[in-house]
Amino acid sequence: MSNAPAIEVRGLVKNYGSKSAVAGIDLRVENGxxxxxxxxxxxxxTTTVEILEGYRNATAGEVKVLGFDPATKGEAGQxxxxxIGIVLQSTSDAADLSVLETISHxxxxxxxxxxVNQVISEVGLEEKIDSKVRELSGGQRRRLDVALGIIGSxxxxxxxxxxxxxxxxxxxSFWDLxxxxxxxxxxxxxxxxxLDEAQALADRVGVINNGRIIEIATPQTLGGRNNAPAxxxxxxxxxxxxxxxxxxxxEVAKLSQRFNxxxxxxxxxxxxxxxxxxxxIGELK
Amino acid sequence: MNLINETIRIGLLRSKLELKQFLRQRExxxxxxxxPVILLFIFGSVFQDTIAPGVTFSQxxxxxxxxxxxxxTGFQQLAITIPMERDDGTLKRLRGTPMSVSSYFxxxxxxxxxLMIIQxxxxxxxxxxxxxxxxxxxxxxWWTFTxxxxxxxxxxxxxxxxxxxVPKTGRGASAVVSPIVIIxxxxxxxxFVFTSLPTWMQQFAALFPLKWxxxxxxxxxxxxxxxxxxxxxxxxxxxxxxxxxxxLIVGVILAVKTFKWGRE
Numbered sequence: 001m002s003n004a005p006a007i008e009v010r011g012l013v014k015n016y017g018s019k020s021a022v023a024g025i026d027l028r029v030e031n032g033x034x035x036x037x038x039x040x041x042x043x044x045x046t047t048t049v050e051i052l053e054g055y056r057n058a059t060a061g062e063v064k065v066l067g068f069d070p071a072t073k074g075e076a077g078q079x080x081x082x083x084i085g086i087v088l089q090s091t092s093d094a095a096d097l098s099v100l101e102t103i104s105h106x107x108x109x110x111x112x113x114x115x116v117n118q119v120i121s122e123v124g125l126e127e128k129i130d131s132k133v134r135e136l137s138g139g140q141r142r143r144l145d146v147a148l149g150i151i152g153s154x155x156x157x158x159x160x161x162x163x164x165x166x167x168x169x170x171x172x173s174f175w176d177l178x179x180x181x182x183x184x185x186x187x188x189x190x191x192x193x194x195l196d197e198a199q200a201l202a203d204r205v206g207v208i209n210n211g212r213i214i215e216i217a218t219p220q221t222l223g224g225r226n227n228a229p230a231x232x233x234x235x236x237x238x239x240x241x242x243x244x245x246x247x248x249x250x251e252v253a254k255l256s257q258r259f260n261x262x263x264x265x266x267x268x269x270x271x272x273x274x275x276x277x278x279x280x281i282g283e284l285k
Numbered sequence: 286m287n288l289i290n291e292t293i294r295i296g297l298l299r300s301k302l303e304l305k306q307f308l309r310q311r312e313x314x315x316x317x318x319x320x321p322v323i324l325l326f327i328f329g330s331v332f333q334d335t336i337a338p339g340v341t342f343s344q345x346x347x348x349x350x351x352x353x354x355x356x357x358t359g360f361q362q363l364a365i366t367i368p369m370e371r372d373d374g375t376l377k378r379l380r381g382t383p384m385s386v387s388s389y390f391x392x393x394x395x396x397x398x399x400l401m402i403i404q405x406x407x408x409x410x411x412x413x414x415x416x417x418x419x420x421x422x423x424x425x426x427w428w429t430f431t432x433x434x435x436x437x438x439x440x441x442x443x444x445x446x447x448x449x450x451v452p453k454t455g456r457g458a459s460a461v462v463s464p465i466v467i468i469x470x471x472x473x474x475x476x477f478v479f480t481s482l483p484t485w486m487q488q489f490a491a492l493f494p495l496k497w498x499x500x501x502x503x504x505x506x507x508x509x510x511x512x513x514x515x516x517x518x519x520x521x522x523x524x525x526x527x528x529x530x531x532x533l534i535v536g537v538i539l540a541v542k543t544f545k546w547g548r549e
Binding site: 086096105108109 | 294295302305306375380382383546
């Protein structure tokens with residue numbers, strides 16, 4: 001069983017009336033990996049993820065999440081929810097409860113919950129344990145969402161735009177939390193608007209646009225990024241010069257010879273993930 | 286794992302949590318639990334005459350307020366708070382956990398029951414203490430009181446859950462639900478003596494549970510011979526039970542069929 005993928009999707013379609021939000025997606029997420037789904041608003045990201053989470057029904061296609069069809073109703077569906085964890089986008093529920101009360105209560109829903117205090121310390125809310133949920137900052141609130149998503153020891157965690165609205169420091173420490181969850185063996189499906197987030201966390205990324213997957217690759221190779229020409233810049237005669245090259249090492253060696261060692265203000269720039277991504281979704285519009 | 290036990294266990298835990306949240310919201314606490322007492326205070330102070338020998342308006346009014354308390358804590362409260370829970374993500378989050386919808390309903394039903402007991406107790410306490418309310422002394426009346434409360438709150442709960450799909454947003458829910466409740470209260474003889482209302486109003490009210498609950502509560506709190514002054518000349522206890530049971534069944538079917546976790 002361990003070789004079966006955590007998520008397997010074939011030919012997924014979701015239509016709303018005559019409009020199709022998802023127009024035939026194939027996707028396979030392996031056990032233990034962090035997979036990031038990227039795409040502009042309205043690309044079909046959230047619809048896809050909500051089908052995988054069991055919130056929406058697919059119009060057509062085959063969906064298996066942990067070997068199970070998320071649309072299954074009743075007792076079997078309930079059992080399956082023991083094995084997944086969902087970290088929702090922007091909620092404001094449980095405002096009058098404390099952090100501890102909320103997490104302890106949700107622990108009761110699961111067959112094998114994790115230790116409540118351990119989860120609280122993992123998400124870094126020890127100091128807020130008795131605070132009311134309404135008193136938490138945005139970042140703390142998301143940490144609570146994550147705590148509620150992982151309290152049931154899920155094999156698979158869905159993270160929907162987890163760091164929207166975070167300051168840079170909060171994002172870094174949030175990423176550490178995600179890495180910790182991965183190291184504990186969880187599979188994670190992440191959607192995000194932040195390319196640096198995908199780059200920092202994801203083993204593989206899938207770019208989705210107009211309801212279709214355009215490409216699936218590692219963050220390093222997406223859009224042929226590893227083979228794309230790099231920009232070499234330096235200062236010469238008081239002006240910045242640049243050339244694009246498939247072999248920047250050779251260019252640097254040549255320059256080094258010419259300047260006799262030190263190249264003034266040398267920079268070698270590979271196209272970053274964001275540039276590649278913007279090009280990808282721009283091309284298809 | 287025994288699924289039914291598990292569903293009940295989680296339902297009990299949910300009711301505890303629901304109650305905790307309710308008690309921490311001061312506005313809803315005051316509005317739901319003390320509002321009937323405040324109304325009793327106002328009406329009891331304004332209308333001090335007797336409406337029949339030995340029957341004060343307060344006595345008549347308490348019967349109506351106990352009945353409409355069932356509508357307030359159940360129907361009104363749920364039809365307003367469930368849409369709010371749909372908006373703030375409560376329901377979506379619960380939907381993503383192994384908790385079953387039955388546990389959620391159990392939690393709500395127990396919350397309603399608890400609120401109703403407190404509300405009724407407050408009303409009877411202040412009624413006797415301040416307005417000379419006479420509590421029934423015979424077993425039959427208390428028995429009627431008990432089953433009316435059980436049947437009435439069950440009815441009110443399921444209809445509240447069923448109606449929760451009607452308001453489009455949590456914020457607008459109160460504006461949709463409250464007028465319905467207030468109109469029903471006027472039409473059902475809560476604020477006025479029922480027989481003094483126009484016939485069309487009486488007949489319209491007779492379609493809904495509140496009129497029957499109010500009339501049933503009058504049989505509990507008013508002297509037996511007052512029955513002759515009802516529209517048909519008696520308390521219609523059997524018919525009351527029948528109407529409430531029909532509404533209960535309709536409510537259960539609607540609640541189960543129409544309940545929505547989200548807005549899709």
